[in-house]
Amino acid sequence: MIQNNDMEQLSKDLAPLCDNLTNAVSALSSNHGSRASVISAAQAIIHAAQGPQDLYVHFVVNKCEIIVMRLFLKWEVFQEIPPQGSISFTDLAAKIDAEVGLVARLSRMLIASGMLSSPGPDRVAHTHRSRMIAEDPLFRSTAKLILYEDFPQAAGTPEYFASRGRREPTDRTDTAFHFRRGEQPGRRSAFDLINEDPALLKIIMEAMVRTQDFLASPGYDFSWLVSPTSTSSEKAGDGDDGDGGDEGRTLLVDVGGGAGHTIREILQRTPELAAERCVLQDTREVIERAKRQVAEAEGPAALLRGVRMMEVDFHAEQPVKGAKAYLIRRCLHNYSDGESVGILRQIREAMASDSTLLVMEMVLLPESPPFCYAMDMAMMGIAGKERTLEDWRAIAAEAGLRINRVVPAPGIGVSVIECVKEA
Numbered sequence: 001m002i003q004n005n006d007m008e009q010l011s012k013d014l015a016p017l018c019d020n021l022t023n024a025v026s027a028l029s030s031n032h033g034s035r036a037s038v039i040s041a042a043q044a045i046i047h048a049a050q051g052p053q054d055l056y057v058h059f060v061v062n063k064c065e066i067i068v069m070r071l072f073l074k075w076e077v078f079q080e081i082p083p084q085g086s087i088s089f090t091d092l093a094a095k096i097d098a099e100v101g102l103v104a105r106l107s108r109m110l111i112a113s114g115m116l117s118s119p120g121p122d123r124v125a126h127t128h129r130s131r132m133i134a135e136d137p138l139f140r141s142t143a144k145l146i147l148y149e150d151f152p153q154a155a156g157t158p159e160y161f162a163s164r165g166r167r168e169p170t171d172r173t174d175t176a177f178h179f180r181r182g183e184q185p186g187r188r189s190a191f192d193l194i195n196e197d198p199a200l201l202k203i204i205m206e207a208m209v210r211t212q213d214f215l216a217s218p219g220y221d222f223s224w225l226v227s228p229t230s231t232s233s234e235k236a237g238d239g240d241d242g243d244g245g246d247e248g249r250t251l252l253v254d255v256g257g258g259a260g261h262t263i264r265e266i267l268q269r270t271p272e273l274a275a276e277r278c279v280l281q282d283t284r285e286v287i288e289r290a291k292r293q294v295a296e297a298e299g300p301a302a303l304l305r306g307v308r309m310m311e312v313d314f315h316a317e318q319p320v321k322g323a324k325a326y327l328i329r330r331c332l333h334n335y336s337d338g339e340s341v342g343i344l345r346q347i348r349e350a351m352a353s354d355s356t357l358l359v360m361e362m363v364l365l366p367e368s369p370p371f372c373y374a375m376d377m378a379m380m381g382i383a384g385k386e387r388t389l390e391d392w393r394a395i396a397a398e399a400g401l402r403i404n405r406v407v408p409a410p411g412i413g414v415s416v417i418e419c420v421k422e423a
């Protein structure tokens with residue numbers, strides 16, 4: 001019953017795992033390694049070493065760390081801890097209008113778990129981990145979205161499934177998101193509700209911008225968009241019938257493109273691509289917000305000036321016809337297969353015979369890191385899902401599209417799934 005009590009055996013089991021960790025750390029210095037490999041090797045050691053007491057401790061500590069993180073994010077505590085040096089519990093309590101005793105107890109939890117540090121009695125300081133939260137408002141929004149907004153909904157899923165039955169959610173008007181908010185099924189989607197909540201919308205848009213950097217598609221070259229004769233499929237060696245007459249043609253439509261961060265990255269990576277040949281589409285609220293941001297923007301954000309900003313409903317007719325490329329990134333994972341097919345069909349109807357659709361989404365593999373499966377759980381909360389390549393092939397085919405090429409992204413990145421119209 002009790003595992004891992006044979007310490008001699010445990011030591012033998014751990015030895016190769018420690019070698020893996022050493023190798024992963026060494027690879028960092030030769031620039032061939034990644035933080036993800038180091039973390040995964042370290043986690044394998046922790047998992048192997050855990051006995052029942054450790055697993056119990058793991059659950060208790062993780063739960064409490066999340067609870068205090070939620071409070072500190074809500075109360076904006078991280079920004080009140082000085083970037084360098086430390087602050088006393090008394091001074092911190094005064095800054096956030098809380099009792100010293102409460103601040104001390106909550107801070108000690110995060111100090112013990114390694115999120116914060118303490119240079120002396122009754123004082124608290126940043127670690128490099130908490131500093132990332134304090135110094136980056138977009139990262140803070142990401143943490144708030146996960147821990148403050150999503151967490152209670154995820155914690156309520158036992159009651160949701162008890163009420164709705166043990167089946168995959170497919171109705172976007174009746175999800176755990178609705179259940180937590182006491183919303184009547186059959187009326188509005190999670191996105192409708194989010195659009196009515198400016199504070200939540202702001203957090204989500206900021207989190208999308210920040211996670212754009214984490215969920216990159218590094219291997220994909222967009223330069224074919226500006227090549228007069230080539231289409232992406234020719235580039236893939238598939239002999240498409242592109243006529244090369246791209247003058248005046250819209251080159252790129254980002255459907256459900258949010259704040260325009262994907263187009264901005266593509267413009268940065270493809271200097272020959274003119275902003276005026278690109279279209280950003282999203283809901284009214286998001287487009288209005290994006291227009292305001294671009295008007296005020298300086299630096300890289302100003303790259304979006306000239307991009308046509310268009311309010312659309314991607315469940316309805318796609319208004320831009322015959323563009324060279326359509327792009328839909330991290331939207332279809334918000335929907336069930338049936339709804340995703342509907343969205344894809346709207347794009348297909350607008351595509352010319354030589355148009356390419358770039359679906360930028362995760363492609364689940366058996367060896368995908370746990371984060372990818374955690375995203376699948378998060379999507380389940382709004383009746384969406386992450387998909388395997390087989391899943392993508394099936395919904396593309398149902399929408400009258402064929403997957404021409406997949407440019408995979410390593411780790412937690414977003415792959416590029418190139419689709420063309422099925423003849």
Ligand SMILES: C[S@@+](CC[C@H](N)C(=O)[O-])C[C@H]1O[C@@H](n2cnc3c(N)ncnc32)[C@H](O)[C@@H]1O
Binds near residue numbers: 191256282330331
């Ligand atoms: C998960 S975000 C992805 C944003 C961006 N493409 C990215 O990769 O970060 C989904 C986007 O779809 C937009 N959206 C939701 N419903 C929509 C609809 N019916 N029509 C157009 N856009 C919609 C949301 O406003 C949001 O910007």
